[in-house]
Amino acid sequence: MTLVLGLESSCDDSAVALVSHDRQILAQAVVGQAEAHRPFGGVVPEIAARAHVDVLPGLIRQVLHEADVTIGEVDAIAATAGPGLIGGVMVALLAGKGLSLAAGKPLIAVNHLEGHALSPRLVDPNLDFPYLLLLTSGGHCQLLEVRGVGDYRRLATTIDDAAGEAFDKAAKLLGLPYPGGPAIEELAVKGDPGSVPLPRPLVGSAEPHFSFAGLKSAVQRAVASGAHRSEDIAASFQQAVVDCMVDRTARALESSDAPALVVAGGVAANQALRGALAKLAADNGRRFSVPPGWLCTDNAAMIAWAGAERLGRGLTDSLDAPARARWPLDPAGESVRGAGVKA
Secondary structure, eight states, rough: OEEEEEEOOOOSSEEEEEEESSEEEEEEEEOOOOHHHHGGGGGOOHHHHHHHHHHHHHHHHHHHHHHTOOOOOOOOOEEEESSOOOOHHHHHHHHHHHHHHHOOOEEEEEOOOHHHHHHHHHOOOOOOOOEEEEEOOOOOOEEEEETTTTTEEEEEEBBSSOOHHHHHHHHHHOOSSSSHHHHHHHTTSSTTTTTSSOOTTTTHHHHHHBBOOHHHHHHHHHHHTSSSSSHHHHHHHHHHHHHHHHHHHHHHHHHHOOSSSEEESSGGGGGHHHHHHHHHHHTTTTTEOOOOOOHSSOOHHHHHHHHHHHEEEEEOTTTTTTOOSSSSSTTSSOOOTGGGGGO
């Protein structure tokens, strides 16, 4: 049984997991930092990096102990090497390099986005390549054809804010705690999704991309007007995001013959979005796959699994693998109007 130890520290979650090539999660641990960042309404990079340094070594020991495995019995070390907050990324990557060197094990420098992209295959053994992926998180919102490990074709991206970023900013405007996604979803249950007129940027457009900046600004105006209940704004905002996601994904399905539609990333934990995309897939005769909620948010199991997928194909990295703040899955993808580094 091939065992891969995964390390993750790209944002505000410190995580370690031990995963086998046959999809067993032998042990995992995650320590979040929401309380530390809540007073600031978002992640403070230096606070995040220092917290990773404090807790990651203990998590590594904890996971190995729980799995009753020594570092010598691990076959490879997989560590997030980007994209993300560069100070945080460096913590897991340097820890991975140290373990690799000390234990004489291969290092696999994992793209965090590839971790999300391959995560459905960890829990869905029948999900084969290719598939159409909606990758939606705090920093990214993309549609990609996943044609194989390391083989991605970007069909669309956000030209401004990512969906998760919009959720966090809308929550802050409503006085809700960080992280904003779960807070908006909880409040939206109590509201009327059709009560506040909000825009659906690019819906119906021939352009394949996403845009959420205008929607965020409309929420700001709705809050400032004092004419709407917070519950109704939250429900209307969530519905607007779902409508945008479904419309853009439907357009991508028209240009892709991939037999399955997959959604991954932190925003994929949203139940309203899951339900709408499941219906879209069924209406278009596509198989639908989405990881469980805990696997959508940042975690090390997906990093270990991406490492196992890469190791099985002989893809390992040298100890000089760089930490990267930006690392697109499709580096050959055409530049997109306004997208900049988020492409």
